[in-house]
Amino acid sequence: MSFELLPTDPALWRGRVDTGEEGDATRWHQHVKPWLRGSPRGVALVGFACDLGVRRNHGRPGAAAGPVAIRRVLASLAWHQELPVWDAGDVHVNEAGDDLEGGQAYLAGTVADLLDEGHRVIVLGGGHELAFGSFSGLARHTASPGATIGVVNVDAHFDLRAGERATSGTPFREIAEHCAAAGRPFRYLCLGVNRDANTRALFETAQRLGAQWQLDENMGAGQFQQVRDRLAAFVDGVDRVQLSIDLDALPAAVAPGVSAPAARGVALELVEAIVGDVVASGKLALADIAELNPAFDLDGRTARVAARLAARLSR
Numbered sequence: 001m002s003f004e005l006l007p008t009d010p011a012l013w014r015g016r017v018d019t020g021e022e023g024d025a026t027r028w029h030q031h032v033k034p035w036l037r038g039s040p041r042g043v044a045l046v047g048f049a050c051d052l053g054v055r056r057n058h059g060r061p062g063a064a065a066g067p068v069a070i071r072r073v074l075a076s077l078a079w080h081q082e083l084p085v086w087d088a089g090d091v092h093v094n095e096a097g098d099d100l101e102g103g104q105a106y107l108a109g110t111v112a113d114l115l116d117e118g119h120r121v122i123v124l125g126g127g128h129e130l131a132f133g134s135f136s137g138l139a140r141h142t143a144s145p146g147a148t149i150g151v152v153n154v155d156a157h158f159d160l161r162a163g164e165r166a167t168s169g170t171p172f173r174e175i176a177e178h179c180a181a182a183g184r185p186f187r188y189l190c191l192g193v194n195r196d197a198n199t200r201a202l203f204e205t206a207q208r209l210g211a212q213w214q215l216d217e218n219m220g221a222g223q224f225q226q227v228r229d230r231l232a233a234f235v236d237g238v239d240r241v242q243l244s245i246d247l248d249a250l251p252a253a254v255a256p257g258v259s260a261p262a263a264r265g266v267a268l269e270l271v272e273a274i275v276g277d278v279v280a281s282g283k284l285a286l287a288d289i290a291e292l293n294p295a296f297d298l299d300g301r302t303a304r305v306a307a308r309l310a311a312r313l314s315r
């Protein structure tokens with residue numbers, strides 16, 4: 001098999017149990033259960049254990065181990081959730097098969113199934129190529145005419161590259177092409193763009209495709225409210241939101257465990273505000289947390305950030 005959905009090792013959802021304390025002293029590992037068809041509406045986690053896109057993009061491989069590393073941290077977080085959380089397992093993409101496109105399609109089917117059952121879906125990466133797979137699932141789910149999907153990407157990179165084959169640098173270009181073919185509007189807001197990490201050609205592509213963006217240098221202290229106002233205006237104009245977070249948007253000290261650490265980055269404080277605003281809008285259908293590479297992480301820092309964001313995306 002080039003790709004398959006494998007259930008999570010139950011040993012990952014184990015941890016400390018505080019007995020003898022008053023009140024709710026539980027943690028995530030005591031609440032998260034394997035997803036089964038017909039599970040009550042809640043949040044569904046699904047991993048995308050894939051390095052192919054990063055390899056094809058000449059990045060530092062290792063993101064295939066990201067989903068397990070995020071769950072390991074999530075397991076020990078204190079439970080503050082209202083919604084049940086289900087773990088649908090990981091989509092594994094066989095390296096030797098080199099069928100990244102097939103893996104994206106497989107992820108799309110899994111995401112569409114979970115959305116059809118009424119869950120909010122959080123995809124744990126895995127290379128950022130997962131964003132086209134997850135978007136395709138949402139597009140299938142919202143096939144009804146009139147439902148406009150807005151894609152918010154928190155990323156140092158546009159990921160709008162052209163190419164014969166999909167990579168971790170092409171997902172939003174693929175989404176744009178999907179939208180053009182399907183007669184859907186392409187609504188894309190990229191927050192955290194690093195001018196030095198995106199060529200002039202990519203800025204031109206973004207312009208031509210009608211993308212909106214905010215440079216990292218315009219997201220510093222004193223500019224948070226302006227960014228949040230811009231986000232609010234974007235979210236106002238769409239029906240459902242895919243919020244894709246590439247951990248390489250964060251400062252390298254906060255998120256060292258990525259393929260391409262940021263020289264500047266966007267403060268976690270602002271990324272959390274972005275997450276909170278999209279959740280509060282009631283339009284969040286789907287979220288991605290991409291590019292965690294545990295091989296380059298320091299003291300689990302990046303995994304902790306990813307888990308913290310996943311918990312906030314689940315509220």
Ligand SMILES: [Mn+2]
Binds near residue numbers: 128
């Ligand atoms: Mn990216």
